[in-house]
Amino acid sequence: MSLPTGVHLTIAPPKGGEDILSHDAIEFLAVLHRTFDNRRLELLENRKKIQDDLDRGKPLTFLPETAEIRSNLAWSCAPPAPGLEDRRVEITGPTDRKMVINALNSGAKTFMADFEDSNSPTWSNIVLGQANLRDAIRRTIDFEISGKQYKLSEKPAVLLIRPRGWHLPEPRLLIDGKPVSGSLFDFGLYFFHNAAELLKRGSGPYFYLPKMEHHLEARLWNDVFCLATSQLGLRQGSIRATVLIETLPAAFQMEEILYELKEHSSGLNCGRWDYIFSFIKKQRAHKACVFPDRTDVTMTVPFMDAYVRLLIQTCHKRKVAAMGGMSAQIPIKNDSAANERAMAKVRADKEREVKAGHDGTWVAHPALVKIALDIFNEGMKGPNQYHVRREDVVVTDKQIADPKVPGKITEQGVRDNVSAALSYCAAWISGNGCVPINHLMEDAATAEIARVQLWQWCKYSSKTDSGKIISPSYLTPIFSEEASKVAQLPGIDSAHVKIASEYMQGQVKAHWPSDFLTSDLMLHLEGVGVVGGSSGGKKAAL
Incomplete structure (x- = not known):
């Protein structure tokens, strides 16, 4: 491949994705990276400072320095963009070819194609997902399996894209020796290849923005939008973005987040499962914030x-728009x-x-x-x-x-958390980020709640309703029993279950839980760290 100066790929593009990673597209990513990555890293450092304050007992509050934004009734956000006036039902899911077609044909008003929590960021998933969306926008997407053909309907759903959060890198693309932001990678490739085409078709580049913890992170996105639009010579204000309010700090800055994205804003969404995860994680130092079984929350x-x-x-x-949350239920056949x-x-x-x-x-x-x-x-x-x-x-x-939160910690609740965490993490390492568990279509948020609850219960020696103290030693046989069950599930690699079990058992013993399991497990994906799912496997060149 011909790559711009200072750019290095640690792995070749997957077959079918070569033109997604074109010279011009990567050059566009390099502009975004060189302009904004230092700010991104500073904002991530700010998250750590806020967490330190919370650990010392400083409460989160509405920001006094932005009170004027909240009290000023004169400002409002941009009017709905074409296709976003009515969003009464949105369907979400990863970007594999069959899923994209089925979701766009589902009858929902919009489809949020996800590069984040319901996607395992394998190289193929990330790059070929972009190819699938490019083809869907141009109405050239099709798919055949077992003699059955899948094609787009005459009036598919409006497309929105969720890039990865600011915290996640894309380590297979290095610019000036540093991994590009996963957010900028996902946004940039989609925008570069599709923004002009979407506008020509009477729609636009529409996004969901995840995991933000501060309005200055929204300001960064707004600046990215302005530069990207300018670089491609498109009309300013053509982008629309809905922000998921799925972290506890962001709940105190909703108006400020909307204000920062004013001309690009299309609302907020209740990202409720990640919000529960964030609520526990941010208040990790406080025993009063120990929750009962996650089904009670x-x-x-x-x-x-x-x-x-x-x-x-x-x-x-x-x-x-004030968008509601996810219903993760899936049909239960034969019952x-x-x-x-x-x-x-x-x-x-x-x-x-x-x-x-x-x-x-x-x-x-x-x-x-x-x-x-x-x-x-x-x-x-x-x-x-x-x-x-x-x-x-x-x-x-x-x-x-x-x-x-009223409720109890039950032995079954403990076991369910162990099972969910192991099932999801093993599937994620295998390349599947959207996993059916107990008739629910789960993404990373459920595994994250399970993970931090297990940590929290061990940290504060919580008791089950039967009087058993939860500790790492109490969990050890449960991990062993549930790992054996998970390893028998279709499509699950027992080596990946072992990795997941070792990771989770390390987490429940930690002084503080890791920020994100997706960050921790990335090294097990091809082109990042360990290839093949074994801790003794071959290292990819970085």
Whole structure:
């Protein structure tokens, strides 16, 4: 390959992805990297400083220095871009070819194609995912398996892309000896190849932005958008981005985040599973924040309810979409009673959301699209609910950080966390980031909740409702038993289960848990560190 000066690939492009990693595309990435990476790294350092303050007991609050932004009623965000006026049901999933076609044909209003939590960032997944989206935009995508053909419908869903978070690098592309940001890699390749084509077709480059912890991180994204648009000679303001509020610090800065992205903003989303993970992780130093079984941490517990009400009020105050959260249920075949119970949970969740004032919701499986659509069609007669201002809502900083969650820690809850963490981590190392577990389509957020809960219970010697003290030694036989079960699952490599088990057992003994399991496990992916899933395997050249 012909690469720009100062650029190095540690691994060749996968077959079918050579033109995605063209000279001009990588040169575009190099401009983004050289302009913004130092700021990105400074903002990641700022996260550490905030965490140190939290560990010492300093509470999170609404920022006094940005009070004027929150009190000023004169500003609002950009109007909805074409195709984003009505987002009542959005489907999400990774970017493999069959998934892209099925999601776009699902009947949902939009499809969030995911390079983040439901994607394992293998080199093939990342690069060929970009090729699949390029083909989908140009209506040339098709797929055949076992004699069955998959093609796009006449009116597919509107496409949105979720790049990786600011914390994740793409270590297979080095610029001036440093790995490029995964965020800039995913955004940059998609924008370079597709932005002009999308605008020509009457749509636009639309994004979901994950894992932000500060409004200055949103400002960085806004600056990236402005430069990228200028570099390609496109109309400023053509990008739209919805921010997932899925970290505890971001819940205190919703208005500031919208303000930073004003001309590019299309709203906020309740990234609720990652939000639970962040809530535990950020308040890791406080025993009062120990939670019961994760099944007890529902949307109606005080801190979750406060966050949802504030998000809806904030978005509608600034005239953008307040998107609801994910229903991860998938159809349960051969058990109609169990399937009906699962679908009843979906209906109840979506009814709660539409009545609260949400403008749309997420589902993980095409079979749930009609259920969610029926409920939002009944409860939301217009394209959105921006007129539902929720001026009755008053949410305090103490309510956002309220750790009270009724429930118990059960032995089954402990075992379920071990099983979920091992199942997901082993699948992720194998290249699958969207994993069916107990009739739920799980992504990294579930494994992260399981991981930090196990750590938290060990850290504070929590007791199960049967009186057993949870400790690393208590968990050791459970890890062994559950690892044996997970290793028998279809498509799971026993070597990857071993890696997952060793990793998780190290985590529960740590003084503090790692920030992200995806960062920790990246070295097991091809072209990054260990090739083949064995800790004694071949090292990729870096």
